[in-house]
Amino acid sequence: MSLRHLIRSTIILALATAALPAAATRFEVQAGRSYMDSHGTNAAFVEAVFAPQPLGQTRFTWSPDVSLGWIDGRHVATDSRYTTRDSVALLAAGARFHLGGTGDWYQPLFFSEQLAATNHVTYALSSHYQFVSTLGWQAKHFSVAIRHVSNGSLHRPNAGETMALVGVAFDI
Template structure:
């Protein structure tokens, strides 16, 4: 269990997922993601949960350009853990390194829509710089994994 000092929230869930990602006109590549979620709290009548994540996007072989680089994306933001029938949405601000045509700036926006129940999770995730730097191809991922809740 993750515990932070100073009265900060303890982790209530760790999500591990893997899958594939595509970007504009390029082949599918492998991705893996880790999300550590803090204790859900009510804020103005909405349940929110701190969400810190780390994603890995594997290099695309034989693609030319800079698609032959693997990329790491670290991000932090919030999750709305119970939108409707175990569906969730998260939004994070992130940083990517190194840069590629798909993730062409250090700063990134990470948004996810998913479903989690009984330790199983499936989600769509999009990582993009929001047009702050061209090209803005982004990476769109389909991830499947496990949701390990802590007591």
């Protein structure tokens, strides 16, 4: 995927999210370490989580969730045509899910699923389209999360990136 395609995807995603209500939008700035096998590198994300909506008649809520991320490259030898040297930018959109009401102790726990587009392919992320799964906990101005980015074995190799992130958050 070229830079032009990534910019086009960003514009389309920005237009789509502009239609979402701005009230109760949560912005998170997250940073941490990402691992491909046992090889670590730095990762950073900016995430916007929009107002929660009830999921039918259940105790679950879902929120539109948009992320822009960066995973640094690393110098690891591979026996593949893919390298690990390139840094990867990714743009993701999906949903964040919570269980329970605002007073429940477990309500700050969340799970999110997103689809992502990347600007480079690497040994860990060997296609331009990825799945992003996150399990985390959020407080009013703080979050911690474990995130996995992978193409779900749609293309080989499929090492994926698994990261631990901490974030600061604010509402607009």
